[in-house]
Amino acid sequence: MTFSSGRFLAILMKEFIQMRRDRMTFAMMIAIPIMQLMLFGFAINSDPRHLPTLVEVHDSGPFTRAFLAAMESSTYFDITGTVSNGRETDRVLKAGDASFVVTIPEHFERDIIRGDRPALLVDADSSDPATSGAAASALSVLAANTIASLATGPLAYLATGPDAFSVIAHKRYNPAGKTSYNIVPGLLAVIISMTMVMITAIAIVRESERGTMETLLSTPARAPEVMLGKITPYVLIGYVQTCVFFVLAFWVFSVPFVGPVFPFLVGLNIFILVNLALGFLFSTVAKNQMQAMQMSFFYMLPSILLSGFMFPFAAMPGWAQAIGAAIPSTHFMRIIRKIMLKGAGFSDIIPDMRALLIIMAIVTVLAMLRYKRTLD
Amino acid sequence: MNAPVIDVKGLVKKFGDKTVVDKFDIVVPKGAIYGFLGPNGSGKTTTIRMMCGLLTPDEGDGTCLGYDILRESDHIKEHVGYMTQKFSLYADLTIRENLDFMGRMYRITDRRRRVDEALENLGLADRSHQLSGELSGGWKQRLALAACLLHDPALLLLDEPTAGVDPKARRDFWDEIRRLADAGVTVLVSTHYMDEAIQCDNIAYIAYGEKLIDGPAKAIPEMVGLETWRVEGPDLAKLSAELDGKPGIDQVARFGSALHISGTDGDALQKAAKPFMADTRYQWTKQPAGLEEVFIHLMAGSTDNFSGQKAG
Numbered sequence: 001m002t003f004s005s006g007r008f009l010a011i012l013m014k015e016f017i018q019m020r021r022d023r024m025t026f027a028m029m030i031a032i033p034i035m036q037l038m039l040f041g042f043a044i045n046s047d048p049r050h051l052p053t054l055v056e057v058h059d060s061g062p063f064t065r066a067f068l069a070a071m072e073s074s075t076y077f078d079i080t081g082t083v084s085n086g087r088e089t090d091r092v093l094k095a096g097d098a099s100f101v102v103t104i105p106e107h108f109e110r111d112i113i114r115g116d117r118p119a120l121l122v123d124a125d126s127s128d129p130a131t132s133g134a135a136a137s138a139l140s141v142l143a144a145n146t147i148a149s150l151a152t153g154p155l156a157y158l159a160t161g162p163d164a165f166s167v168i169a170h171k172r173y174n175p176a177g178k179t180s181y182n183i184v185p186g187l188l189a190v191i192i193s194m195t196m197v198m199i200t201a202i203a204i205v206r207e208s209e210r211g212t213m214e215t216l217l218s219t220p221a222r223a224p225e226v227m228l229g230k231i232t233p234y235v236l237i238g239y240v241q242t243c244v245f246f247v248l249a250f251w252v253f254s255v256p257f258v259g260p261v262f263p264f265l266v267g268l269n270i271f272i273l274v275n276l277a278l279g280f281l282f283s284t285v286a287k288n289q290m291q292a293m294q295m296s297f298f299y300m301l302p303s304i305l306l307s308g309f310m311f312p313f314a315a316m317p318g319w320a321q322a323i324g325a326a327i328p329s330t331h332f333m334r335i336i337r338k339i340m341l342k343g344a345g346f347s348d349i350i351p352d353m354r355a356l357l358i359i360m361a362i363v364t365v366l367a368m369l370r371y372k373r374t375l376d
Numbered sequence: 377m378n379a380p381v382i383d384v385k386g387l388v389k390k391f392g393d394k395t396v397v398d399k400f401d402i403v404v405p406k407g408a409i410y411g412f413l414g415p416n417g418s419g420k421t422t423t424i425r426m427m428c429g430l431l432t433p434d435e436g437d438g439t440c441l442g443y444d445i446l447r448e449s450d451h452i453k454e455h456v457g458y459m460t461q462k463f464s465l466y467a468d469l470t471i472r473e474n475l476d477f478m479g480r481m482y483r484i485t486d487r488r489r490r491v492d493e494a495l496e497n498l499g500l501a502d503r504s505h506q507l508s509g510e511l512s513g514g515w516k517q518r519l520a521l522a523a524c525l526l527h528d529p530a531l532l533l534l535d536e537p538t539a540g541v542d543p544k545a546r547r548d549f550w551d552e553i554r555r556l557a558d559a560g561v562t563v564l565v566s567t568h569y570m571d572e573a574i575q576c577d578n579i580a581y582i583a584y585g586e587k588l589i590d591g592p593a594k595a596i597p598e599m600v601g602l603e604t605w606r607v608e609g610p611d612l613a614k615l616s617a618e619l620d621g622k623p624g625i626d627q628v629a630r631f632g633s634a635l636h637i638s639g640t641d642g643d644a645l646q647k648a649a650k651p652f653m654a655d656t657r658y659q660w661t662k663q664p665a666g667l668e669e670v671f672i673h674l675m676a677g678s679t680d681n682f683s684g685q686k687a688g
Binding site for chain 1: 428430462463465480
């Protein structure tokens with residue numbers, strides 16, 4: 001029997017009509033990316049300012065004062081007090097009383113003038129890299145500015161030579177922590193998988209629950225016609241979500257898009273299809289809409305926690321990495337981060353693409369095997 | 377004689393370890409209205425679903441419209457109109473959108489005209505943009521029938537089509553069924569209503585997954601061999617209570633202002649009734665058993681019948 005494009009189009013159009021009538025779900029599909037971006041984007045990734053900072057001062061000359069003033073005026077740091085020794089530093093950072101401890105060494109000013117290039121030590125709480133990352137990277141800029149502002153008169157030579165002093169950032173608890181633009185690109189993976197999986201699963205289970213599946217099955221419609229007809233509208237929804245995402249990512253969060261667009265689009269389409277296939281697979285298992293919803297949420301948990309979205313993938317234990325590797329979001333998250341932030345091209349994302357395609361093949365085969373054209 | 381539209385043998389369907397349909401045979405001739413009767417849960421719906429390819433039988437085989445029910449269900453679906461027990465068109469689509477959708481599913485030619493015609497015949501042309509979920513039960517059922525007739529099916533499978541529909545709508549519905557049958561469409565319909573059963577040409581009575589009786593509607597009472605006495609007079613409730621359970625009296629049923637007393641053994645029935653016949657206030661008349669008595673009898677006895685057959 002041949003594939004009937006007429007029937008496929010009929011199912012597709014019906015889906016659109018139903019989507020339009022179901023205002024609530026439609027609104028959710030548009031509201032979810034906006035809401036998630038606002039919540040996650042601001043809550044997790046906002047460029048945090050006014051972080052509590054303590055200083056351990058062993059020298060108090062104009063350089064020290066100028067540097068501390070520059071730190072405060074950068075608004076990244078709020079200097080809230082002093083500590084007297086390294087042990088106290090350990091304690092306040094561990095307890096979360098301060099995000100930073102700046103140690104100004106003895107004879108700081110004297111060593112600068114001598115050209116000994118002394119080092120400032122900054123201990124940072126990097127357990128949440130998003131919190132400390134931007135502030136820590138601002139420090140070296142502050143150091144340079146401080147020198148520039150004081151390098152006048154007899155000290156003018158300081159401005160021309162190598163940096164008069166250096167800043168050693170000591171990232172504690174999570175030395176490999178690197179982020180800043182990590183969360184926003186990752187959110188596209190979360191948004192798409194959340195809506196695609198859930199909405200597809202529900203849309204299909206709804207047919208069985210309302211009894212309309214019986215009518216659909218009693219017509220001569222073939223499995224691929226039903227599957228494609230039901231899935232295609234949601235691919236388009238995925239595009240709309242991606243557009244909403246980019247509008248917010250550019251205008252609200254100013255995340256750059258460094259890499260080429262085409263490999264991204266290929267990855268995006270594969271990722272959308274994997275999630276739709278997964279939703280379809282869920283729908284063949286769930287008996288009612290509530291179960292479909294529950295399964296989708298059950299899937300969301302690991303795909304947020306183990307995909308590298310919230311925690312660095314490399315820092316997870318082996319078993320968690322194994323689960324994470326089976327989740328499509330993990331791979332798409334890498335693709336979009338590499339392309340958006342690091343300017344990666346096709347050759348850099350081959351392993352992730354391959355993983356997505358393998359997952360898609362497995363899920364599609366399972367879904368087709370489980371989809372029954374009878375009511376058995 | 378034309379080849380039968382449905383000819384199946386030994387159909388068995390099990391859900392888990394429960395046998396829902398057991399060794400079911402039926403031959404439905406072309407143009408017949410074939411009634412499926414039986415109590416709730418007797419396997420009527422399952423049987424109908426097996427015939428149109430919605431369920432795969434565990435055992436048995438046969439043909440429907442000349443196609444093999446196991447292997448050629450795609451062909452069968454093209455020519456069958458199936459109306460489900462529960463309204464199963466899209467409640468969130470309008471009347472026209474639903475008809476249009478079904479028309480596309482069957483790839484009918486000249487769809488727009490056919491849908492317009494169907495709306496006209498339904499008398500819903502001016503309400504075609506109403507959501508079908510908002511229709512009343514009777515209208516939903518008429519819409520469902522119209523939807524499954526769009527592709528001119530050769531066989532109509534109707535699963536309790538008139539459940540919850542008012543008597544006027546039911547009468548109109550059956551007029552339509554009769555018209556279709558006269559035009560050569562074969563109709564297999566399951567029902568609970570006796571007045572509908574009487575309209576069928578043939579009747580198959582199913583209970584607990586087994587077909588207990590199958591034949592032309594007129595011949596059914598004779599096949600069951602039921603004798604009936606009609607009693608008229610005062611205080612029938614008291615008489616009914618006294619007669620009920622007497623040996624030879626299988627069933628006492630009230631029909632309007634009379635009691636119908638029936639039994640399969642005519643002599644035993646008469647013997648049991650004799651003492652009451654002496655009472656001059658009552659008029660006793662012997663009459664041929666009607667379908668209704670027969671079905672009440674079958675329904676009441678079906679459990680015993682079933683277990684009796686199992687034991688034997």
